[in-house]
Amino acid sequence: MSETETCDLFVIGGGINGAGIARDAAGRGLKVVLCEKGDLAEGTSSRSGKLVHGGLRYLEYYEFRLVREALIEREVLLKSAPHIIWPMRFVLPHSPSDRPAWLVRLGLFLYDHLGGRRKLPGTRTLNLLRDPEGTPILDQYTRGFEYSDCWVDDARLVALNAVGAAEKGATVLTRSPAVSARRENGLWTITTRNSITGETRSFRAKCIANCAGPWVSDIINRVAGSNSSRNVRLVKGSHIIVPKFWAGSNAYLVQNTDKRVIFINPYEGDKALIGTTDIPWEGRAEDVAAEEKEIDYLLAAVNRYFKEKLRRSDVITSFSGVRPLFDDGKGNPSAVTRDYVFDLDETGGAPLLNVFGGKITTFRELAERGMQRLAHVFPNMGGNWTEHATLPGGEIPNADYESFANTLRDAYPWASRKLVHHYGRLYGARTKDVIGAAKSLADLGRHFGGNLYEAEVRYLVAREWALEANDILYRRTKHYLHLTDAEREAFADWFAGERLAA
Known part of the structure; x- marks a missing residue:
């Protein structure tokens, strides 16, 4: 084990909340x-519906x-981050057998006005028999609504927050779980172990921020030897990816017979992302x-509204994530709050800030409020700064x-x-750093397929x-959707060889 290193804040968890808090704290001088x-x-943070949205359906639960x-x-x-986040219009066909039209209109009116909307266009009513957005919809649905939300590349949002944290001086350790954390003389002693090299490192920190998502309770109980009266409720959400089956850049939001809503979003140019489910896990x-x-549930929801019927063979792939929702005691998984809760344990003068719940859209605010909760721990830290700051690559005029x-x-x-x-969509203003001095495709080096x-x-x-092929194919990018099985395998073999050679 190397010599013990010191820090102010030790963050456990490299999802959106952990990366967001690390960036916020580093920017305050910690x-x-x-x-x-x-x-x-x-x-969880790479397995979302890829939306920055207000949560239209949360209005039904008075949130x-x-x-x-x-x-x-x-x-x-x-x-x-205008390179990885952009506006998207959502078409909501109205089904008279589900929510009444007046309720949908009221919800959309509130959605337009609750947040002081400035940039995005507002809601409009559609005649689905006449307007082009209704072309793929079954003729029995004659009326619809169109409203605005935003798309986000969720995994890149996390990576860019981590890059931003590192550029502010933070140390980022991946594949390095915290194997122990103990309070000693008003400080934390944390040990990490790299799962690839086996290297262990020891840190002394004034405070720990536990942002482990579905594993938050495991960190509290097993790693830190602490306890909390709060808990998370794990809810599984699954998505499927199919070939895109409509023209236009708009997305669709349909109401299923169980009152759940399903998003049908354009994805990666020629594909569609459909989800999500809500199942206790x-x-x-x-x-x-x-x-x-x-x-089957997701396919049935789509086929209830669209002329072109999807079959099981249309599913290119699927993915599933576990949402660590704050357990507010609600029985229906869809009704469980998507809000976040902090639990600050200051036993022995060594604070442990546990983060329960949260959603991608509010990660920045969560990080800011989390640091505000720690203001007495770090009285000399800088003030709020992220609201008007760009993420790496977002430095676009x-x-x-x-x-x-x-x-x-x-x-x-x-x-x-x-x-x-x-390149522009993933790296924005940092595209020049990716391409470097290249003056031709040959200068970009080996071509593995696709882009x-x-x-x-x-x-x-x-x-x-x-550090691994899938880090690139599935999370930093979505190249896996544009390469053949043979190309993916060849890339993995090349990558493993390059890493071994290094």
Whole structure:
């Protein structure tokens, strides 16, 4: 074991909440260490519906404050990272047998006005028999509504927060679980063990922020030897990916017969992402996977509304995540609050801030409020700063991505429009760092298929802690959806060889 290192705040968990808190704290001048047992965003934070949204359906459960705060954050995040977050219009066909039209209109009116919407267009009513958005919808649905929310690349949002934290001085350790944490003389002593090299490191910290998501209680009980009266409730949400089956850039939101709503979103250009389910989960979060009955449920929800019928064979792949919701005692998984709760345990003068719940849209606010809760622990730290700051790559003039994309195409005329679009959407203003001095496709190095070139791989290894092939194919990017099985296997073999050689 190396010599004990010191820090102010030790963050456990490399999902969106942990990465967000690490970035916020580092920007306040604190010495921060973040450890993650796997890869960044490997758990819940890469398995979401990929939306920055206010939570339209939360209005039914009277979560007005949560919706308002989420709607405000929606515009803050849109400005901070316009390359990975962008507006999307959602078409909601109205089914008279489900929610009444007046209730839907009321909900959308509130949705338009609760958060002081400034950038996004408001709701409009559609005639689905006449308006082009209704073309793929069954003729029995004659009326619909269209409203705004935003799309986000969730795993990249996490990675960019971690990059931002590191650029502010934080230490980021992936594949390094915290194996023990003990209070000693008013401080924490934490030990991490790298699961690849076996290296152990020891840290002394004034405070721990436990952002372990589904594993938050495990950190409290097993690692820190502490306890909490609060708990999380694990709810599984599954998604399927199919070929896109409608024209246009809009998404759809449909109401199922059980009153749940299902999102049908354009994904990766020629595909559609459909989800999600809400099922109580009792097993290990690592073991979660979409079940056949969930896939059937999602297909049935789509087929209830669309002329083109999806079959099981249309499902390209599926993924499932466990949402660690704060357990508020509600019986219906869909009714369990998506709000977050802090639990601050200051036993022995060594604070442990446990984070329960939360959602991607409110991660920045959660981080800011979490640090405010620790103001007495770090009285000399800086003030709030993230609301008006850009995330790495988001340094785009006027947050105008389309104008920026035009300049990228002009700068790299030798690259295809699809390749430039890929780099621009993932790396924004950092695209130049990915491409480097390349003046041709050959200068980007080995081509693995699709838009995956060696230059991008080496950038992700050097700048974003990519240590395994799947870190790149599934989380830092979505190349796995655009490569053949043989190409994915060849890339994994090459990557393993390169890592071994290094």
